[in-house]
Amino acid sequence: MTEAVKPLDEYIKTFAQFDDVNKLNPDKYVKGLDEGDEPYDPEMLRGDIFRLRELEEDLKRRIPVSVVVSIFTINCKDIRNEYCRKYQ
Numbered sequence: 001m002t003e004a005v006k007p008l009d010e011y012i013k014t015f016a017q018f019d020d021v022n023k024l025n026p027d028k029y030v031k032g033l034d035e036g037d038e039p040y041d042p043e044m045l046r047g048d049i050f051r052l053r054e055l056e057e058d059l060k061r062r063i064p065v066s067v068v069v070s071i072f073t074i075n076c077k078d079i080r081n082e083y084c085r086k087y088q
Helices: 002-023 026-035 042-062 077-085
Strands: 066-069 072-075
Touching: 002 066, 002 072, 002 077, 042 077
Parallel strands: none
Antiparallel strands: 066 072
């Protein structure tokens, strides 16, 4: 069983690439928009919204709904949804 779990450890390490998403705090991000030196104009805000939507779609492409690792099927849907929710 110990050998069967090793691939899971490797799989967990693949989520290290999403550390920036883990650290993203939506409330703090929005507060930063309000407290910036220059107020956001509508075009800047619109561009930012489109950028965040693209990042969300990229996450959906990069994180599958489920993955088979060794003898395990891992449901990644909740992780993927949680990461995407930070961009909404």
